[in-house]
Amino acid sequence: MFMIMKFAFATDDGENFTREHFGSAEYYLIYEYDGEELKFMERIANTTGEEEKHGDEEKARRVMNLMRDKAIKVFVASVMGPNITIIRKRFVPVISRINNIEEAIKRINFDEIAEEARREGEKRIIYIR
Numbered sequence: 001m002f003m004i005m006k007f008a009f010a011t012d013d014g015e016n017f018t019r020e021h022f023g024s025a026e027y028y029l030i031y032e033y034d035g036e037e038l039k040f041m042e043r044i045a046n047t048t049g050e051e052e053k054h055g056d057e058e059k060a061r062r063v064m065n066l067m068r069d070k071a072i073k074v075f076v077a078s079v080m081g082p083n084i085t086i087i088r089k090r091f092v093p094v095i096s097r098i099n100n101i102e103e104a105i106k107r108i109n110f111d112e113i114a115e116e117a118r119r120e121g122e123k124r125i126i127y128i129r
Contacts, residue, residue: 021081
């Protein structure tokens with residue numbers, strides 16, 4: 001049985017991934033995958049505030065809470081910060097080597113991500129190339 005997965009794509013301009021860490025994006029494009037297609041749901045503002053210091057764990061908690069509130073399971077960005085170790089405990093991190101979000105979406109291996117999302121414990125990092 002396939003589970004519905006929600007993805008958050010980190011962006012500043014709505015078209016490309018932010019050049020900053022996932023948690024520093026201005027916006028997140030939220031998509032839902034139902035086992036057949038990926039559908040855009042909404043764009044949400046990053047309301048988690050600034051980091052106190054690089055790799056701020058409190059900032060990571062605020063980002064994770066924002067994503068949990070939207071039932072997000074997968075974080076997608078071109079850059080993840082040092083808090084990826086915390087994120088991997090609850091979410092699937094996906095790092096794209098393709099800057100344009102629409103182009104990256106075409107190369108997502110949804111089966112691989114779904115398998116990782118079902119796995120217990122720390123999730124491995126998945127790459128889009």
